[in-house]
Amino acid sequence: MNQELPIRFCEPEQVAPDTWVVRQLAGEGLGPVATYVNSSVILGAEPVVVDCGPAVTRDEWLETTFSIVDPADVRWVYLSHDDVDHTGNLLQVLDACPDATLVTTAFMMERMSAEFGMALPLHRMRWVNDGDRIDAGDRELVAVTPPTFDSPTTRGLFDTRSRVYWASDAMGSPVPHEITDIAELDPGFWREGFLGQQLLLSPWLNWTSPERYDGVVDRIRSLGAEVVTSAHGPALRGSQIESACRLLRELPYLPPARLPGQMDLDAVVAMLVAAADPAAPAAPAAPAVEEVAA
Ligand SMILES: [Fe+2]
Ligand SMILES: [Fe+2]
Structure with missing residues (x-):
């Protein structure tokens, strides 16, 4: 368990x-x-590292990743987008994998320069946009924008040999505890969590026309993926992918996710205070948002 954040590694799947x-x-x-x-x-x-994890668990992430692949063998580092939970160990990966080419985009590069400055090696890069393909020796990898995303730079990655689609942030769902198969979840729990997570990622979904969004979902379906992996959820397999696509089609009809507000923050702070010192008196409630605004 990380000492500062409640985050732990599960067995690689x-x-x-x-x-x-x-x-x-x-x-x-x-x-x-x-x-x-x-x-x-x-x-x-030609082994590929797909996204580079968050910096907060760097040592264990590097150790786990390089227990699966020898860094000397890595030929590609594919970034799905430039959010910090995907780029946290990027420089360390590039250092450890001298023969790897970084697959990114011009806009991603521009956005990452705020953190990495000139540390990203242009001569080791390939800029790959939606629909572009990479020949990785025994398989072709295709950049495919997922149906929900929280960064304009996002492209998932479809492996034409394994038929696994890395959907980046999309098509995941929260879990009550560690699981490897959504069949372990109550279907209603999965449905609510899946929809809620997509709405959080893409709060503009109800600005879109359902007919046009159907086309986005059709494109994902037409990949013929056998497994969909997500940065933020359990893998989906077989008919679960079809179920997920049916849920995706509902998204344009739904209002944006309800975001936690001040009352939720007050409850979290009170819980943390009580956990740290059960004898402490309850803290006074924070002023309501309306009072602050006034
Ligand atoms: Fe993201
Ligand atoms: Fe993410």
């Missing part, structure tokens, strides 16, 4: 003969649900 998911579970015990923070490794003729 092999989702296809050459494909692994490096899994961490965050927030366990703090509330009714926890969230996966995953990345992936594709072995094969």
